[in-house]
Amino acid sequence: MxxxxxxxxxxxxxxxxxxxxxxxxxxxxxxxxxxxxxxxxxxxxxxxxxxxxxxxxxxxxxxxxxxxxxxxxxxxxxxxxxxxxxxxxxxxxxIYAEFAQSLIATARELYKEDSFLEELNETVYALDATTIDLCLSMFPWALFRKNKAAVKLHTLLDLKGNIPTFIHISDGKLHDVNTLDLLRLEAGAYYVMDRGYLDFERLYAFNQIPAFFVTRAKTNMKFQRRYSHPVDKETGLRCDQTIVLTGFYTGKHYPDTLRRVKFRDPKTGKILVFLTNNFTLPALTIAQLYRSRWQVELFFKWIKQHLRIKRFYGxxxxxxxxxxxxxxxxxxxxxxxxxxxxxxxxxxxxxxxxxxxxxxxxxxxxxxxxxxxxxxxxxxxxxxxxx
Known part of the structure; x- marks a missing residue:
């Protein structure tokens, strides 16, 4: 016993x-x-x-x-x-924010040998935010809309072990793209984001580190194709292009070339267009990287179901x-x-x-x-x- x-x-x-x-x-x-x-x-x-x-x-x-x-x-x-x-x-x-960061550093060290994608040795992060709705009369400091309050959890998730490496808690009014100003970018790392973070002036800062991003393109994006790379269409890929932005502001904010990868999801038939500043990885790996972004959505769903962050004690x-x-x-x-x-x-x-x-x-x-x-x-x- x-x-x-x-x-x-x-x-x-x-x-x-x-x-x-x-x-x-x-x-x-x-x-x-x-x-x-x-x-x-x-x-x-x-x-x-x-x-x-x-x-x-x-x-x-x-x-x-x-x-x-x-x-x-x-x-x-x-x-x-x-x-x-x-x-x-x-x-x-x-006190507890700093202590959590020290625990995160310990956990990342333990999980650093875990495999994510065989062809990648670099760290891969998924960036996203989730909104927790609140009562405006009880949480007046967290104003979101006219008659609604909310807080946002902006999270950067290390996909090796699904460890949150960065968390910023804000009111509901803070736009997701502003989180890019708070990140300390890691040289050589990959950052996977959805279209809410598509700001070419901020994304151009990744090239100065250098770090890599993978995100989705908007349908109204203006660009000019410079070169087309061969792709295997049986894998779902439709094109792999090197492009430059031709919009007045976008071309000014991001003067370098970009890589545009079009992919058709074989399960849903949906066409997805990805943008990245990495020109060395296979095009199919770029699509797989963006698919891995779903891990941060699962992380939000998991902590909301199994931890007490939807109902607050104060x-x-x-x-x-x-x-x-x-x-x-x-x-x-x-x-x-x-x-x-x-x-x-x-x-x-x-x-x-x-x-x-x-x-x-x-x-x-x-x-x-x-x-x-x-x-x-x-x-x-x-x-x-x-x-």
Whole structure:
């Protein structure tokens, strides 16, 4: 029988506490705090994410019902709705944003050897945004439309391991293309985007790094063909062209040549036209790169279904950003745990198991894989023979 740590504690052991304390110290998160520290706040909010708690009252009731186990979970302060609400309201959300970024760096290092496309050794990112609708009367700072509020999660996803490397939380009014101004482009990397990011002045900055982009062309784009490359039409390709932009503003903003690839999806019959500044990859690989952009859509769908980011525990901007960044931290912690323990199960399976086992005392590896762990001491020389 395993008589060690609680499952929740075993998961939180993957949290690098020295890094967390540095983030807290940098923003003075525990300044004049006596009983409920930033670590207590993080653990309570992480518990809420893992066990799918609906409200602060829900968190308080669940944790107080297991009051004798809180110390073993790492929670030292008294858990109450008002204390947790005040912590979410006042403690700087940048503590958890910076801590999440450190976890992301660790996860990317663990997943860097994973294969994505055989012909690509460079990093491939997918850039997109998702909108979370809110009530305007409760979230007046997140004005989206006249009678509607919303926040946007602008996310850059590393497709090796589906790890979010950049997240920017804004109100609903910020246009997707403005996110390109916030990115720190990585030399040699590929950035896959939809037509919402088609701004030739901003895309021209990729050539200066240099980095590569793959996006879709708009139907009214004016261009002139310079050269046509041969393609195998049995693969779905229709053309592979080198072009220059001839529009007054587009030609001025992007004076270099572009590559235009037309592809017919064999499943749907839809014609897709891609633009890229990479002239060396096969045309079919360009189409496959854009198809991989769907991973970021699946990531948004996954976190909305399995993490608490559609319903918020507080209404202030600080509380919303705190909850989102802690949710991202939990996602990355589970991804790190999955890699370090060599779990073959999906993140969905692992989180579902953890959600109903947080207070159990069983070995984490045994719980997830349903395998019996061998005892540490296998010496049976002193055991009596019963049969």
């Amino acid at each position: 395993f008589a060690g740590k609680l499952i929740f504690k075993q998961v939180m052991d993957f949290v690098p506490l020295p890094t967390f304390r540095r983030c807290v110290s940098r923003y003075q998160g525990d300044f004049r705090v006596r009983t409920f520290s930033c670590l207590d706040q993080f653990l309570c909010m992480a518990f809420a994410q893992i066990t799918h708690r609906e409200s602060l009252r829900d968190i308080e009731i669940c944790l107080r019902s297991q009051n004798k186990k809180l110390y073993h979970m790492g929670i030292r302060g008294t858990v109450s709705k008002s204390t947790l609400a005040e912590a979410n309201e006042k403690r700087d959300w940048r 209404t202030s901007e600080n509380a919303v950003k705190t909850q989102v960044w802690i949710a991202v931290s939990v996602y990355v912690i589970v991804a790190i745990m999955k890699k370090r323990l060599n779990f073959e199960e999906s993140l969905y399976t692992i989180l579902q198991i953890l959600s109903v086992s947080a207070f159990e005392k069983i070995d984490l590896y045994q719980l997830v894989t349903e395998r019996d762990c061998k005892p540490v001491n296998t010496d049976t020389r002193n055991q009596l023979k019963l049969f």
